[in-house]
Amino acid sequence: MRLCFRIATMVATSVATFALGGSPLGAQQTPDSTARAQQRTLDSLTASMRALEARLDSAERLPAPAPTRTSGAYMNVSFVGLSDFLWSSTPDVAGLQRGGHEPKVRGFSIPNAELALDGTVDPYLKAFVNIVHLLDEKGETSVELEEMYFLTTGLPKNLQLKVGQFFTEFGRQNPQHPHAWAFGDQPLVLNRMFGADGLRSQGARISWLLPTSFYAEAMLSVMNSAGPTTYSFRADDSGEIHGGVPMERGVRGGGDMLYVPRITASFDPTSTQTLLLGASGAFGPNNTGPDARTAIYGADVYWKWKSPRAAAGFPFVAFQSEYLARRYDAASRPSQYPQVVTVNMPSAMLRDDGAYAQLQWGIKPRIVAALRGEYVNGDHASLEPLRERRTRVSPGLTWFPTEYSKFRIQYNYDQRRSWGADHTLLVQFEFLLGAHAAHKF
Amino acid sequence: MNILPLLQYAVVAALAVPHDAPPRAGKLTVVATTPDLAAIAREIGGDAVDVKALAKPTEDPHFVDAKPSHVVTLNRADVLIEGGAELELGWLPPLLESARNAKIAAGAPGRIVASQGIRMLEIPTSFDRAKGDVHSLGNPHFLVDPLNAKIVATQIAQRFAQLAPASASAINANLARFNATVDAKMGEWQKLLAPYKGAKIVTYHKDFPYLAARFGLDIVENLEPKPGIAPSPAHIAAVIMLMKTQKVRVLVVQPYQNRKTAETVARQTNGVVLDLSQQPGAIKGTDTYIAMMDAMIKSLATALGEAK
Numbered sequence: 001m002r003l004c005f006r007i008a009t010m011v012a013t014s015v016a017t018f019a020l021g022g023s024p025l026g027a028q029q030t031p032d033s034t035a036r037a038q039q040r041t042l043d044s045l046t047a048s049m050r051a052l053e054a055r056l057d058s059a060e061r062l063p064a065p066a067p068t069r070t071s072g073a074y075m076n077v078s079f080v081g082l083s084d085f086l087w088s089s090t091p092d093v094a095g096l097q098r099g100g101h102e103p104k105v106r107g108f109s110i111p112n113a114e115l116a117l118d119g120t121v122d123p124y125l126k127a128f129v130n131i132v133h134l135l136d137e138k139g140e141t142s143v144e145l146e147e148m149y150f151l152t153t154g155l156p157k158n159l160q161l162k163v164g165q166f167f168t169e170f171g172r173q174n175p176q177h178p179h180a181w182a183f184g185d186q187p188l189v190l191n192r193m194f195g196a197d198g199l200r201s202q203g204a205r206i207s208w209l210l211p212t213s214f215y216a217e218a219m220l221s222v223m224n225s226a227g228p229t230t231y232s233f234r235a236d237d238s239g240e241i242h243g244g245v246p247m248e249r250g251v252r253g254g255g256d257m258l259y260v261p262r263i264t265a266s267f268d269p270t271s272t273q274t275l276l277l278g279a280s281g282a283f284g285p286n287n288t289g290p291d292a293r294t295a296i297y298g299a300d301v302y303w304k305w306k307s308p309r310a311a312a313g314f315p316f317v318a319f320q321s322e323y324l325a326r327r328y329d330a331a332s333r334p335s336q337y338p339q340v341v342t343v344n345m346p347s348a349m350l351r352d353d354g355a356y357a358q359l360q361w362g363i364k365p366r367i368v369a370a371l372r373g374e375y376v377n378g379d380h381a382s383l384e385p386l387r388e389r390r391t392r393v394s395p396g397l398t399w400f401p402t403e404y405s406k407f408r409i410q411y412n413y414d415q416r417r418s419w420g421a422d423h424t425l426l427v428q429f430e431f432l433l434g435a436h437a438a439h440k441f
Numbered sequence: 442m443n444i445l446p447l448l449q450y451a452v453v454a455a456l457a458v459p460h461d462a463p464p465r466a467g468k469l470t471v472v473a474t475t476p477d478l479a480a481i482a483r484e485i486g487g488d489a490v491d492v493k494a495l496a497k498p499t500e501d502p503h504f505v506d507a508k509p510s511h512v513v514t515l516n517r518a519d520v521l522i523e524g525g526a527e528l529e530l531g532w533l534p535p536l537l538e539s540a541r542n543a544k545i546a547a548g549a550p551g552r553i554v555a556s557q558g559i560r561m562l563e564i565p566t567s568f569d570r571a572k573g574d575v576h577s578l579g580n581p582h583f584l585v586d587p588l589n590a591k592i593v594a595t596q597i598a599q600r601f602a603q604l605a606p607a608s609a610s611a612i613n614a615n616l617a618r619f620n621a622t623v624d625a626k627m628g629e630w631q632k633l634l635a636p637y638k639g640a641k642i643v644t645y646h647k648d649f650p651y652l653a654a655r656f657g658l659d660i661v662e663n664l665e666p667k668p669g670i671a672p673s674p675a676h677i678a679a680v681i682m683l684m685k686t687q688k689v690r691v692l693v694v695q696p697y698q699n700r701k702t703a704e705t706v707a708r709q710t711n712g713v714v715l716d717l718s719q720q721p722g723a724i725k726g727t728d729t730y731i732a733m734m735d736a737m738i739k740s741l742a743t744a745l746g747e748a749k
Contacts (some may be wrong), residue, residue: 120547126538158516209516209541215509217539266509271497274508306506308497311697312669313504346474365671365699402669403531404570436527440535441508 075119078434082112082181094137096414096422099186100196101178103426104137109236111135114146125150126168137155143202146200158209168199168260169207169219170280171322172300180439182360182368183396184410185424188376189324189354190389192381193296194233200280201258202227215266225251225258225284232294232326233258233284243382244333244345246287257433258284266441276302276441289331289347298324304441312403314362321357321400329350345382352378352387366400388417403437405431467731469605472518472545474529475502477584478555478593480721480730482522484619485598489608490520495536499696500722503574504667507532515540518551519604522597528581552602555593559583562650573667585719585737586632586651587623590730594619608634630738631656637745641689643680643706645698648719652737661689664702672702684710690743690748691715696723715744 039114060410086103090096094104103109130147149164167175175189203223210216226234229243233331238246251257253388264278304318328350336339345425354376361369372394378387396410408428456647471563479494479635486492493514496505515521515536523529534705537545568577581679583589598616602609638657642649644646645664653660662683666676681687690712694703703714718724721733 120603123546151538151544153538153541155541160540160541209512209539213513215513217509264509268508268510274506274510276509304506306500309499309697310504311501311699313501313506337738402570402574436530438531439507440539 017418021215027354037355059223074308075117076435078116078432078437080112080116080177080430080432082110082178082428082430084109084111084184084429085427086424089422090419095419096416096424097185098191098196100198102185109137114177114179120153121150124154126153127137127151138375142341146197156285158208158211160209162205162207163203165202166200166205168201168203168221168223168258168282169205170194170199170260170282170296171262171298171324172276172302172320173322174198174277179406179430179437181273182318182358182370182398183372183394184408184428185394185412187322187356187372188374188390188392189322189356191404192352192376193232193326194230195229195235195237197229197261200229201225201229203258205260212265215264217264219260219262219264221258221260221262223258223260225256226287230258230284232282232286232296232328234287238287239336240384240386241328241382242256242286242288242330242333242345242350243336243384244288244330245336247289247333249287249290256285258282272308273305274441275305286328286330288329288333290333292329294326294328296326298322312365314367315414316360316362318358318360318362319357321355323353325353326351348381350379350381350387352376366402368398368400370394370398372396385418390414390416404432447598452459462703466613467605467607469519469601470512470517471520471522473522474505474524476720476722477730477733478522478524479507479692480733481584481590481594481619482520482597482601485594485612485615486601486729487611488613489592489601489605489612496720498718499510501697502528502720503531505529505532507535508537511536512539514543515545518542518545520551520553520600521545522553522555524553524559524581524584526578526581526583527576531651537572550600550603553597555596556581556583558592559589562654563647568720573665574669575667580647581652582648582719584730585649585734586655587627587734588655589651590734591623593618626731626735630734633738633742634658634745637749638689640745642691642693643684643689643712644693645695645703647718648695649693656738661687664698664706665693672699677702677706681706681709684712693717693741695719713744713748735737 042138072373084103085108086093087106088096091106093106101111103111115131117129119127126152128147130144132144134142134144136142145165147166149162149166152161169175173181173187174194201223203221205219205221207217207219228235231238234249236246254306254349260280260282262280263343265275266274266276268274278300280298284294286292288296300322302318302320304316306313306316330348330350332344332347335345354374356372356374358370358372363369375389375391377389393413394410395406398408399407400406406428410426412424412426413421414424469486469490469675471482471486471490473482473494475496476498479492482490482492495511496502500581509720523533543549546552556578561583564573564579570681581613584593587632592685594616598612598625602612634656639659641659641661643662643664644660647663647668649660652658662680664672666673690710692703692707692712693715694700696716700714704707706712707719717737721727721730727733727736
């Protein structure tokens with residue numbers, strides 16, 4: 001269109017030039033030079049026309065690009081809202097469903113409403129922020145800065161640094177947000193080792209992508225070892241683990257930080273299968289005594305098969321399992337029940353372990369059936385009922401009307417040593433507003 | 442347990458191991474998100490490049506798994522060619538984040554966004570997911586218009602020549618040959634489809650508007666009621682009614698789309714289900730872009746001929 005207009009303009013100009021008998025300059029020249037000047041004008045116009053014709057011709061074959069549009073602004077904004085309905089055979093739902101993003105009462109709950117912001121800071125950094133709104137069992141809202149960190153994009157030697165507050169990269173599920181989980185509640189073993197909200201703290205993580213032919217990544221996180229999301233370390237509610245009164249314990253040196261190394265590797269046994277293996281450790285102080293320490297070890301496996309003709313990512317089969325073991329070196333400490341236990345509790349090594357295994361089957365587009373089996377177990381040294389043996393079996397069915405919404409129904413058969421069996425039905429509805437979610441494998 | 446000595450050991454070991462990939466005899470390592478882009482890159486790059494595609498030819502390119510092996514592939518790439526227009530939005534960003542490769546970062550010479558320079562169709566005027574999964578930058582299935590393939594090939598050639606100047610003349614010769622082949626084939630394809638100008642077809646997803654626009658076909662409906670939304674019984678019934686009243690008999694599906702739904706509709710409309718693929722390699726003997734387009738146009742012409 002623009003080209004046509006320009007041609008029309010040029011033609012009009014040339015016609016006008018002829019009609020007016022040449023340029024004003026030409027009026028002062030001899031008739032001969034005027035004719036030559038007009039001829040030159042004609043020649044140059046002809047050349048211009050030819051060039052324009054050529055351009056038009058090529059423009060017809062290769063259409064001019066539409067003005068380039070870029071998606072989004074400087075930051076992606078999204079909001080995930082999760083609503084649950086739960087009914088359980090026990091009225092003490094809070095005692096049964098101990099995860100931070102799980103219902104605490106029979107009936108309706110809003111266990112997660114998450115505002116996520118992410119984007120590129122500058123040529124060197126990306127940043128992520130997660131602000132979580134939590135409604136407690138009384139309907140009171142609290143706001144929490146769940147994650148806030150930056151990630152380097154161009155460090156040399158395949159290194160990458162993450163700094164801020166973030167879910168610690170231990171195992172497979174701990175760093176995932178609830179909307180990426182295959183079930184409506186946290187695996188028992190993660191709850192027992194890392195507490196209601198998982199292992200999360202302020203710190204830094206360095207990661208190195210190994211130069212191997214297959215995927216292998218080594219990571220080390222160094223984090224603060226205190227706060228409500230460092231359950232097995234210097235958290236205030238560690239009495240649930242050791243049965244004593246936690247002591248005030250500051251940071252005297254590097255040994256009082258939390259260290260979390262992780263190594264992970266992945267292979268594709270066939271073009272439709274992927275295997276991801278990982279081993280993690282978490283080492284840090286606990287607050288039973290000035291020199292008491294905790295060590296947690298974990299192994300995780302994830303295997304997935306996806307059809308070579310997958311539509312919307314279906315059908316698929318995925319298996320995920322994690323095993324964790326904790327050695328909690330409790331120092332001699334006063335009991336948290338002084339009326340019952342009047343002498344100091346003796347120092348002891350408290351051992352816990354647990355595992356879960358889950359199978360997901362994406363039967364057809366947007367429908368996933370899942371089954372999870374799990375156990376946790378602890379020794380009797382701290383006399384804490386929360387460390388007793390517990391098993392749970394959970395079948396579930398999830399329907400994703402689109403990538404932006406989800407309905408889930410899940411049943412839990414729970415067996416706790418001191419409480420017996422419980423039956424729980426959980427119904428979830430989740431929506432995603434805003435930026436399109438992109439998930440890691 | 443004191444882990445500091447272990448950490449020190451790990452850091453020393455990490456720094457000691459040489460981990461820069463060995464130079465590959467001057468060849469550019471090229472990664473394309475989809476096989477169609479990979480096929481064009483192979484034509485243009487020739488011996489100067491090693492090309493690998495992330496998505497399989499038979500799978501839905503909107504939903505590729507962000508597999509860790511792709512992280513390694515991207516980590517070692519000199520060039521990344523993506524379709525853009527949000528086609529890879531659900532899986533490429535986390536891969537790039539893990540791949541930590543500055544050569545293919547946004548804006549780097551090694552990053553080619555194929556949709557740049559394409560006159561995009563179906564750019565929405567408002568963003569509303571009630572209309573389904575509409576891409577805000579327009580329909581990303583633009584390579585089935587051969588003239589768009591030429592635009593993409595030109596962009597790829599310019600970038601390859603910039604990154605591998607020693608092979609620039611060979612790359613430009615490859616581009617000229619590719620363009621000449623497309624031009625020659627274009628005449629052939631237009632002739633094949635000329636008798637069917639204005640022919641009405643139904644496609645499963647909104648993935649053929651560029652082909653329809655170039656060759657004068659009329660896509661009257663899609664089996665998906667809205668992009669990315671699974672066909673509902675009510676919509677299927679409406680499509681059947683429409684196909685009967687407008688005498689539409691050709692129903693196009695790609696390998697990953699639900700053929701059973703298409704078959705049900707075809708049975709009730711006396712129609713034919715036509716298997717087409719926009720990805721080279723999905724159908725046997727279509728490993729190059731030209732072979733893929735050739736197979737597509739020929740089976741389309743045959744189906745339209747039989748349905749007449």
